[in-house]
Amino acid sequence: MPSTLPDGEPVPADGALPPSATAGAAARPLAFYLHVPFCASRCGYCDFNTYTAAELGGPGSGGVGREGYAELVEAEIRLARKALGDDPRPASTVFVGGGTPTLLPPDGLARMLDAIRGEFGLAPDAEVTTEANPESVTPASLAALREAGFTRISFGMQSARPHVLAVLERAHAPGRPEACVAEARAAGFEHVNLDLIHGTPGETDADWRASLEAAIGAGPDHVSAYSLIVEDGTRLARRVRRGEVPAPDEDAQADRYLIAEETLSAAGFSWYEISNWATGPGARCRHNLLYWTGADWWGAGPGAHSHVGGVRWWNVKHPAAYARALAEGRSPGAGRELLSAEDRRVERVLLELRLAEGCPLSLLSPAGRAAAERAAREGLLSSEALAEDRAVLTLQGRLLADALTRDLTD
Template sequence: MPSALPDGEPMPADGALPASALAGAAERPLAFYLHVPYCATRCGYCDFNTYTAAELRGSGGVLASRDDYAEVLTEEIRLARKVLGDDPRPAATVFVGGGTPTLLPPAALGAMLDAVRQEFGLAPDAEVTTEANPDSVDPASLAALREAGFNRISFGMQSARRHVLAVLERTHTPGRPEACVAEARAAGFEHVNLDLIYGTPGETDDDWRASLDAAVAAGPDHVSAYSLIVEDGTRLAARVRRGEVPMPDDDVHADRYLIADETLSAAGFGWYEISNWATSAAARCRHNELYWTGADWWGAGPGAHSQVGGVRWWNVKHPGAYAAALADGRSPGAGREVLTAEDRRVERILLELRLVDGCPLSLLTAAGLAAARRAVADGLLAEPAFTAGRAALTRRGRLLADALTRDLT
């Protein structure tokens, strides 16, 4: 949940959507993202919309408190029901992210999930995920989360090396994420993900291999691996600017990506999105797949983004301002945009090209199709998929996906 909000037109006070947004809604899945904006400490690389207790002190009082946050967010779920009217769709997926959702007690996260269940219902096979920091859970809290209805959990491991964790300013100790996987399995979680970051200043190839090996040995059925991005305004960016640590290198990132793909593939994980690998189709993150394939989702919480039927909107960032809007009976939306047909075509290419199956060639213009033919000749797109009418990345194409996407759009 990045901290910066885009520009856009004003959001109606009641959150109402144009009729076009709800047209054909029954044919699209509906997902919910619930944002918990609290963290015990702020990691040096993070620019997400999160707040520590010190940052909130004196900037909103009770309205900024995490003690009643579940009740406040529930008001937005009720607003979603009013805005979507008699929409019959149950939630196909629910994803609780942050921040650190597990700073809230399991009962609070369960109450947020219950609000979705009561207002919309959950599909019989609904995927229900929460993110967690390894040092914010224990066997008892994991069991309580499973009892509350969560069936998937994602732990922020980032690295197995202490010195890498120190640069990232992560607070957990090496080995704790692996123990969390075992504890989550014992609690009955069906699916467990570990998040990794590569390219941290001071990390070596051997450090990265050790992190991958530790993650695989822990026994998750899903691994996400992301290159470190130095975001403006973060403490890490300031350290880079002062010359204390080097800027991550693109060539190093490419090498580390290849190491990840080779290691995970050898361990039985298949890539299904550029940064995500799973041991089976059932282990894929269905919530993220809905983002990538154009489903509808409602993002509740400060700074959360939503999209329904080509209308995208985003909430005010501060927890106090968010709570105040809902207490006044107003939408917490800060702005919105209505995507044009061309916007949606380009976005489909941007998102679907990242997937293992790629995007339909029918989305491409004549110039884009010519670029796709060149990409096949250059080994960036798979020839069998192209023959079957799709643009699908090869391993080399994944390394150059951003540039290739610009050519195709």
């Protein structure tokens, strides 16, 4: 399977956390991520922890399928309740990702949400998101999800051009994601996101502009635009290695990012994280903002990652191993690490610098502050924000964020 998990130290069988993890927890938001690992087919560029029906139905698979999956996640949510003890926090956000969560029937997704509601409660204004592939929903299923308590939905559009979708091995027809936005709105979803990918081999600037315009025209209040990364172990990586398709061009990807910023800004969207634009503060993905600002979240499902109070852990990857652990009454955690104060400082810089608000200069070492001053002189950080003791990326800085972050955290 693509992507490997780190080793870490063992997770206690009961999932217990050290006292340091829950100290002061009441002042921090609590979120849940629920991983649904099923896909009808795997896209050639994807290295997520996903499985097709054929992969889960063969010898040694453990026979874990969509039927009964919600019950497994319920069991981990009950384990989370025990591990967090009398923690009084309701869930501020819930995000169901995958895979393709909407390959489960709406009542399966509702059951998982009900488990969180029953064990922890949901905040009155909780944001509840599910990802969806355009071909995996109908007006009826969207209405059922909204009725179950989902407030936000994110569709994988990726491109409006058939030849680009073909390289990505996406199954939906052009135009279907745009229709899904209308169907979601009709079902009562106020917040709808479309995911786009730029830099696919064979894509032109004109193709990318067409995708942006199609996405904007559909009427979402949020757009995510990611540059294509060729991940080791994927079919796309093998095609690139064999010379069947060219590797993504970094200069072209930078140009596409600038086109995205120009086009989305002109349409009333504002960037709030390097790859994310929203029509206003209320349309920002609150769940992802909790990740980027170091909040607590429990990740349930095979391969899901969690973080509570400086303790990070990750579950076993394969659904059969996940199911076996829960059936035996033990945590499905594969390993964990306790982050040091320095680890947490560096992570805050890495993540908060990606945000439009930037990160406070107090997080930087003396060498990092000197690097920030150089970056401001080079036009990569805002001089005005630096004068107010914050490191905030300029548009040019967003293009070079990875390299700049390394300088600031040295």
